Amino acid sequence: MNSRRSGGHPRVETLALFARGDLAWLERRDVTRHVRHCAECLHELGEFRAVVEELRRGASAGLPPAVESAGEWSRIEREMTGNINVGVAAGRCIEKVGVHRLRGWRGPLVIAGLSVVFIAGWFLNMPHRDTAQILSAFHSAWRGAQTRNGTIVQTTATGIAVRTQGAMLTLLHPGATDVTVSVSGTASVGARYVDDETGQVTITNVYGQ
């Protein structure tokens, strides 16, 4: 907006706003500089300030004629105060009733509804990669639990045993001495020994799957 009028004076709208400090900082600085040396604009400013004073005087001149008569305002004031108190009390009653109702079957219903919205929102808004990772983590955890319940590879005094679904299979190394047993991180157990009868070296590896 061009804030200047002819002759380098600020526009009348600019002065109207400047009168009560309603201009932006930059414009206010320009107008302040101008009015220091311009009697005409200073006079205009005085006029606008007088307008504001007149407005305030009018506003403090009292109540509208229709309600100013003897007792009329106090009647209206009493009536309004009574209605306000009733309105506020009614509002509080409704709030209490609302709380009681929520404590019944509506509470769980609201929670269930919110859960559905949350889950739906989660799957719709989460990036696909993150959702896949979370699902995969759940899947791994589930499989881990299944494995714990399913297959176990262990060494016993007589050999290497595989236990699954309640049944057990043992790979025996009877009569063997100096058996070296090794357990690896890939869920396998190995045993190495020299057969006393044949003198052959036997290596056994059992993998759990």
Added chain:
Amino acid sequence: MKERSSSIAGTQADAAAQDAQTVFIQQNIRRIFLLIYRIVGNVDDAQDLTQETFIKALQRQSQLKDLDKAAHWLSRIASNTAIDHLRRNKKVSFTEIGEAAEPVMIAQGETPEQLLLRGERRRQLDDGLAILTERERMALLLRDVEDVPADEVARQMNCSMATVRSHIANARIKFRKYLETRKS
């Protein structure tokens, strides 16, 4: 016994809250009524909207953290309530103000000359406001009568600072012209 004493304490707290509510209403009702009256222009609507404003305010008083700002906060609710009313009804009539019969009432300690002057100022304000548009009137009342900062006026009227500045400037210019015409 313990239950009874807590019940008495609860009753006392309720009574104190009720007293505080009454004081709050008494301190602000006249100012809020006048603000709304000058925006909507008739007594009946102003009465209804004043009640609505106070009920809204008292129901949301938990939102008010700083008691010093209660007056501005209440003005904001009042102006929003008045704006909603104007939006619902679209048209505003200011004829009631001019047509209403002026009762001759002299306040205590007021001379007839002072009464006349007061009535004249009030009429001047009402007539001057009547020539403004709804939004100019509201911006002028909030900024110059209620002393609400311009950015807050913009928030209350749900418009930009540039728009509110334009409303305020136009309103001051029009009101000034009106006063000049009246004097001449």
